[in-house]
Amino acid sequence: MAEHIPEERALTEEERQKYDRAGFIGHQVQKRLLASNILIVNMTGSNTELAKNLILAGANITIVDNEIINERDTDTNFIFTKQLLGQKRGQIAQEELKLINPLVKIDWLQEFPTPDKLIKHNGIVTSTTDFEEMIKYDKLSREINIPYYNLVCCGHYGFMYIGLGSKFTYEREKKVVMQIVFGKKLQEQDRYREFEEVIAHSVPLEETLNYNYKPQGMLINTIYYCLLMMKKAQEIPELKAYDPYQPNDELLDKFTQIGKDIYKAANGKDATEEQANTFRDFARLYGIDYCPVYSVVGSVASQELIISTSRINEPALNWFCYDSVQSYGQVEVIQDVSSFKVRDLPERKQLVPKE
Known part of the structure; x- marks a missing residue:
């Protein structure tokens, strides 16, 4: 199935003022984020942290959650208070997150969308310790070719599964190339930014x-x-x-x-x-969202969603593991990446301005 890459959308003046940091993350990235929509299933602490970061960056989200707010939610989720006990978790999350950034679109669904509606999204995010559920979502994401992420926190430890679908094309910058231009001194060399396109895939979760x-x-x-x-x-x-x-x-x-x-x-x-x-x-602490951990996992996940949505820069693969006891995290790439197809993009070559 075709890849789901959001078309770039021009910024309104209000958005331009809101996202003036676009010069930092890149204007092309910002334009694609504004046209994107990420499906987030279950507003756990990890997924709420992720959602907050995505909407602050300008991405639109769709929440799928029909659970009722309980005391565990108020203990582990920064947007739910004791006064909200018994109310719909997805609805409250939608209302509270909208206050953070009114410019983005936040939808709330009580049921998982059908495949024909699912393909309108640019990523699927879940938060479950149930591997049968993870595998089900992973297979679905590969069938419709949409990146899939699952965030799990267990006390002091956090995990993120990263699935890029059956085919994933992205652009990355090559190392800076120094070229000597005839007639110029060595210290006056022109510097260029060069890019390449990578066609990647990720192995199934079960593998x-x-x-x-x-x-x-x-x-x-x-x-x-x-x-x-x-x-x-x-x-x-x-x-x-x-x-x-x-x-x-x-x-x-x-x-x-x-x-x-x-x-x-x-x-x-x-x-x-x-x-x-x-x-x-x-x-x-199996399955308990611990704030210092889910804040890290949710932040890393939001960075990866921005990369996979914009298709700019190299995404992580397979698993991200975080140990808060040692304050250490790393991506575990289990698959062989040598099969990825790479081609140069000479038309994207850019001269780096001299200081």
Whole structure:
């Protein structure tokens, strides 16, 4: 299916004053954002942070959420207060976010749109720990060729899955090329910005989870196993329904043991006490949006949505993992990117003005 790239739209005078930072993110990026629409499913803390950043940048959003605001929402979401308990979460999110930037369009749906309406969007964002749901959305996004993101926070740890659809074309800048112009001194060389087009794709979510990955580095020694813990927990009914707000030591021990088993299978040795404590901490806060974490994950996600919507600059691939304990995050590219097609864009060559 064809790619869904928003057409550039000229700024009104009011928008020009509002988004005067367009010189920073690029006028072409800004024009495409104004014509874009991102579908956000469920207004969790992570997705609300993402939505706030997108509308401040000028993107339009569509909220899909028919849940009722409960006390967990007021504990983990910055736009919901105790006075809003019992009201429609999606409707309140629409009203509150509109106050942040009245210039953008914010729609609210109580049901997920049909495919014919879905293709009018430039990205799909969900927030769930249910891998069956993630895989369902990932397959759908690949069928209609729309980027898909899933944001998950579990206490001190955050994850973002990044799927670019079946085909994704973007433009990136090549390294600055120094050219010696005849008759000029070396220090007076002309400098050029050169660009290239990349036709990329991302492997299916299931493939990233079944990949025979050999963890390495300080982050992956803990966080990647937590990601696999989530996947494994989905296969055990009592853990799939595990509620961190209702502590259960027996289930917590069983959940923690999954992490230990995964670690031992991958490394041939037992997890250290520190790693085992990380697995237990992850299980204890499984699925809980923690503000310092979702603010980071939501911010990174908004940057990636801006890139994938504008098709300017290189997007992240596969997984972003964040460990707030170590204040460290990284993108885990699991697939082989050598198959991406690249061609030069000589018509985009630009002379860099001398200072």
